[in-house]
Amino acid sequence: MTATTGVGLIAGLMVLGFMLANDTQHVVVSFGDWVHVETPVTEKPFHFAIKFVFDRLSVPFTALTFLLFGTIGVFATRYMHREEGYNRFFTLYSLFLAGMVTTALAGTIETLFFGWELVGLSSALLVGFFHNRPAPVRNAFRVWVVYRISDAALLLAAVVLHHMSSGGDFDKLTGYQQIDGLDVAAWPFGVCRLPANQVLIVGLLLIIAAAGKSALIPFSGWLPRAMEGPTPSSAVFYGALSVHLGAYLLLRLDPLLDASPVLSTIVVVLGLATAIFAALTARVQTDIKSALAFASLTQVGLIVAEIGLGWRYIPLVHILGHACLRTMQFVRAPSVIRDHNAIEYALGDRLPRGSGFLGKFGVRVYRFALERGHLDAILDRVFCAPFLAFFRGIDRLEQRIASTVNDDQPKVEAPVATPSLSPEKEHAI
Amino acid sequence: MPDYPTLAAYLGTVVISVPFGLMFYLGGTTLIGENGAKPPQPAP
Numbered sequence: 370m371t372a373t374t375g376v377g378l379i380a381g382l383m384v385l386g387f388m389l390a391n392d393t394q395h396v397v398v399s400f401g402d403w404v405h406v407e408t409p410v411t412e413k414p415f416h417f418a419i420k421f422v423f424d425r426l427s428v429p430f431t432a433l434t435f436l437l438f439g440t441i442g443v444f445a446t447r448y449m450h451r452e453e454g455y456n457r458f459f460t461l462y463s464l465f466l467a468g469m470v471t472t473a474l475a476g477t478i479e480t481l482f483f484g485w486e487l488v489g490l491s492s493a494l495l496v497g498f499f500h501n502r503p504a505p506v507r508n509a510f511r512v513w514v515v516y517r518i519s520d521a522a523l524l525l526a527a528v529v530l531h532h533m534s535s536g537g538d539f540d541k542l543t544g545y546q547q548i549d550g551l552d553v554a555a556w557p558f559g560v561c562r563l564p565a566n567q568v569l570i571v572g573l574l575l576i577i578a579a580a581g582k583s584a585l586i587p588f589s590g591w592l593p594r595a596m597e598g599p600t601p602s603s604a605v606f607y608g609a610l611s612v613h614l615g616a617y618l619l620l621r622l623d624p625l626l627d628a629s630p631v632l633s634t635i636v637v638v639l640g641l642a643t644a645i646f647a648a649l650t651a652r653v654q655t656d657i658k659s660a661l662a663f664a665s666l667t668q669v670g671l672i673v674a675e676i677g678l679g680w681r682y683i684p685l686v687h688i689l690g691h692a693c694l695r696t697m698q699f700v701r702a703p704s705v706i707r708d709h710n711a712i713e714y715a716l717g718d719r720l721p722r723g724s725g726f727l728g729k730f731g732v733r734v735y736r737f738a739l740e741r742g743h744l745d746a747i748l749d750r751v752f753c754a755p756f757l758a759f760f761r762g763i764d765r766l767e768q769r770i771a772s773t774v775n776d777d778q779p780k781v782e783a784p785v786a787t788p789s790l791s792p793e794k795e796h797a798i
Numbered sequence: 799m800p801d802y803p804t805l806a807a808y809l810g811t812v813v814i815s816v817p818f819g820l821m822f823y824l825g826g827t828t829l830i831g832e833n834g835a836k837p838p839q840p841a842p
Contacts, residue, residue, distance in 0.1 A: 370820060377816035380809045387806050396803070398810035421814055423806070431813065456828040463824045467817035474814060 370442050370459065377470070378435035385428045394555035395540075396423040397476060415535050420476035422539070426556040426620055426685065430473040433689055437609050437696055438466050444700055445601035454498060458599060461498075465491035465602075469610055473617070478527045478537035481621075485523060485582070485614070489516040492611055495602040496595045508594035514753050515591045519581020523618075526574035533567055539621065556621070557681040561628035572625045572632040575618060576639070583615025583669050585643045590745035592666055596658040603658060604699030608665050609692035616672045616688060623681060636677030644670030649738040657702045665695050 388396060400419040407414045421427075442462065449455050468487025475481035493516060497509030530537050542562065561568060579585070584592040592612070596603050606612070619626065619636065626633050644667050651663035668691045675684040713720055737743075 370824070373816050373820045377813055380812040380816070384806055384809045384813065387802060387809070391802055393802075393806075396806045396810065398807050398814070421810060423810055456824070460821070460824045460828045463817065463821040467821045470814060470817045474810075 370446075370463070371439055374435055374439035374442060374466075378432060378439065381428060381431050381435060384423050385432070388423065388428070394424055397421070397540075398423070398474075399476075403479075415531065417479045418477050418536065418538060419480055420538065421474040421480070422476035423474065424556045426617075427474050429685065429689060430617060431470055433692055434466065434469045434473060434610055437605055437692065438462075438469075441601045441605045441696065441700065445599070448601055448700075449599060452599075458495070458498065458602070461491045461495050462602065462605075465495075465606070465611075469614075472614060476539055478523075478530055478539070478542075481618075482520075482523055482527055485578075486520060488611055488614065489513075489520060489582075492516070492595070492606055495598045495606070498598050498602070505597040508591075508597045511753065512591045512595050514756050515581050515588050515748070517756070518752055519578045519588070522574045522577035522581070526571050526578065529567075529571055529574065533563060533571075542622075542624075557623055559624040561624040563625075563628070565629065568625050568629045569631060572622075572629055573635075575622055575625070576632070576635060579615030579618045579673075580639065581615070582618070583612055583673065584666055585615065585639050585670065585673060586646060586742075587744055587747060587751075589643065589646065589666060590741065590748045592662045593654070593659040593741070596656075596662055600658070600699060600703065603662075604696045607662055608695035608699040612665055612669055613672070613688045613692060616669060616676060616684060619673065619676045620681065620684060623676065626677065627679065633677045633679065637674050638677075640670045640672070640674030640677055642670070644668075644674065646670075646742050646744075649734060650741050653735065653738045657706060658699070661695065661698055661702060664698075665691075668695075 384396065388394065398421045400421075402416045402418050404417040405414060406416070442459075445458065445462070449458055452458070464487055468484045468489075468491060471484025472481055472488060473484075475484055493509050493513040496512050497506045499505045527537055530542060534542055540559070563571065581588045592607060595607055598606070626636060647663045647666035647670060651660050651667060654660035654663060668687070672684045672687050672691070675687060709720070
């Protein structure tokens with residue numbers, strides 16, 4: 370695994386070297402059209418291209434992916450030693466790498482969607498890695514539900530973009546900019562070619578997709594739940610790579626934000642609200658992984674706000690730096706607890722804690738933070754419960770139709786002890 | 799020696815192929831290892 374990751378990293382860095390040596394900002398690797406339909410109605414044929422792009426955004430992100438994947442992979446070979454499901458962990462872990470690299474290098478929205486799905490699938494399966502316990506399975510299901518919403522928004526955005534431009538190629542959607550008499554489509558010089566109303570629709574769908582993937586408000590509830598997975602996967606997914614994918618998507622389609630002040634404002638507000646919420650909540654967490662999850666979310670919120678403010682390189686550098694730091698903190702977390710206990714034991718007393726800083730509002734803010742802004746309960750009622758009800762209804766309908774077709778007596782369902790998602794019961798467990 | 803765009807395309811293909819190769823290799827070996835490639839165990 371280390372060797373193959375090294376080969377990928379070296380090949381990626383060589384592409385970067387060639388780009389720098391030849392002063393090229395945009396290298397396209399195209400594998401042709403997956404689907405190509407000539408239609409008499411529209412001028413352009415519909416096509417789903419499999420295309421990968423190496424540019425200033427994708428190359429650093431890919432290099433970061435390989436670097437952290439390899440480092441944590443080596444760490445995990447020892448951390449997961451003799452753990453049941455050792456092989457399964459690495460299979461899912463490599464599935465994640467495939468998804469991340471596909472997403473980072475995607476040159477079309479459908480290629481990006483494919484990678485996005487692989488990341489979501491591996492993420493949910495790794496959260497439920499210890500599937501002989503109920504809590505990880507329940508939390509994996511929660512992550513899966515939120516990802517479905519996010520993916521549905523991204524899929525809808527892809528459909529809308531195809532409808533508008535007959536294809537999902539980013540360079541055609543974001544157009545070209547004239548620099549020194551040359552057409553430049555490389556990130557971050559693209560300009561939006563879509564009309565304002567279409568930009569707003571696509572932009573809102575993409576913001577929902579990004580918010581779901583990066584656990585921005587109102588989807589923040591799933592992030593601490595995702596810490597049920599093994600520590601190495603938590604470090605790479607929710608400290609480093611997966612949690613930044615939403616910000617990456619916004620960076621990739623930044624010309625849409627540049628074209629719409631409304632979208633930019635929404636992104637800034639969403640980012641800042643998430644950062645404030647996560648900064649407050651992180652301070653009252655009683656387990657280190659949840660505290661780190663909310664600390665990550667604070668930085669992700671700031672990164673998103675930076676993107677909304679129109680900066681491009683600052684958020685990219687912020688992502689790279691934050692990912693490396695947070696990964697280190699996550700893998701160090703179990704040792705930190707031990708060290709902390711050792712210091713307290715040596716002192717014979719507790720280490721000093723931080724004092725309150727919010728005066729008379731302190732209690733209210735404390736309760737808000739302790740309940741994680743009630744976002745979990747809201748998410749449960751607004752998204753998860755209707756999601757479950759809808760698919761259980763479909764399941765019942767299917768069983769009824771099947772029994773009618775087979776001329777059987779309808780099967781009387783015994784009440785199934787399905788995992789409840791209410792936060793009160795979660796706390797009780 | 800291939801020209802620059804061809805070489806970049808080759809390297810790019812390597813970058814993309816490596817994760818998928820790793821995924822299929824690990825997935826395949828895990829499935830085979832857990833589901834049937836083991837030699838039959840003697841009866842107790």
